[in-house]
Amino acid sequence: MKLVQTLLATTAAVLLGAAVAHAQGLPLPAYKPLPQKEKIKITWAAKIAVWAPVYLGKVTGDFEKENLEVEYVPARSTDGMVLLSTGKVELFVGGLSASIFNSVAEGGNIKIIAPSSLNPPESRQGVYVTKAFLAGRPYTPSMLKGQTIPTQVGLGSPITAYLARELAKAGGTLRDVQLRQMNGPDMVVALENGATNFAFLTDPFWLNLNKDKAEWLFLNEGEYSTGVYLAGPPLLGEKRAVGEAFVRVLARMHRQYLQGKYMSNPVVTAAMTKEMEVPLESLTRIPEHLFQPNLNLPTKMTSEMQEIFASTPNTLSYDKPLPYEKVIDPSFVAAALKGL
Secondary structure, eight states: HHHHHHHHHHHHHHHHHHHHHSSOOOOOOOOOOOOOOOEEEEEESSOOOOHHHHHHHHHHHHHHHTTTEEEEEEOOHHHHHHHHTTTTSSEEEOOOHHHHHHHHTTTOOEEEEEEOOOOOOOOOOEEEEHHHHHOOOOOOOOGTTTTTTEEOOOOOTTTHHHHHHHTTTTTGGGGEEEEEHHHHHHHHHHHHHSOOSSEEEEETTTGGGOOEEEEEEEEEOOOOOSEEEEEEEHTTTHHHHHHHHHHHHHHHHHHSSSSSGGGOOOOOOOHHHHHHHHHHHHTTTTTBBBBTOOOOOOTTHHHHHHHHHHHHHTOOOSSSSHHHHBBBHHHHHHHTTTTO
16 A cells, blocks of 8 residues: 555656646746635536636645635536626636626626636637538638528627638628527538538537538637636625635646646646546647736727627627726736736
């Protein structure tokens, strides 16, 4: 038994040593443990790769070192927003959607406190077109006009930003297309059978597409993450210290483990396969997302996204754009990175 414990301890030390070797020499926030154990409930619709900092924080023990206990509360995005605004969970993680802006405009006490990640240049998430539709023609953005484009989520989702940027190249807006909700596997079948000319495929569904039938066109990644950590009333009020401790862990994970080719780090892959409950071979087929070491929250996150949503009928419930500070509170990130 003692030999087994020694071997396990040695293996753990090797893995943690590998993690340190993968760090980019970036300074890390110091631990500032909370005076007592605090639980933080996080709601999300799915365990996906962009939430890697949370998985890592649990497996490496960083949340424990901050005296935090993290509990997952799975829920559909619409239900998750209700749980957040009513204080039944402390954090919502999901896309930068129109529902966030609408909730703030209607008086909801919620704010974005940290970003997720950016898609890497080699990612092949995005809009696909069938080769039958192209029929040998070179693609141009004007081809999108008048088309119905299936997506996993509909109007008011971050996906509309990628489409809006492309349509603008042809002088168009989101009013020139119709978005139709469809699940990932069905979109792959629809493209391969010619039931749709275009579709927006996300990870990991594009990996299963027959590339002889359809080809990738664009993603149009912006300058900011469209995945966000959204805090509710407790973290914005009496439990602010808990929120700051959580963001310190995010910053450490971004800086120490999630730079460069982090999928070659066994600590990262072990945490993600464990928490996401996916096999390693499926996980490593997806290109590494870009986790910004400074957790950037630029003003375009609110200005551009509101402009895009405003161009789509029946998406925003208000007319005058909300100011940045009504939607985003960058002070949590600032506190985590102070002095670094």
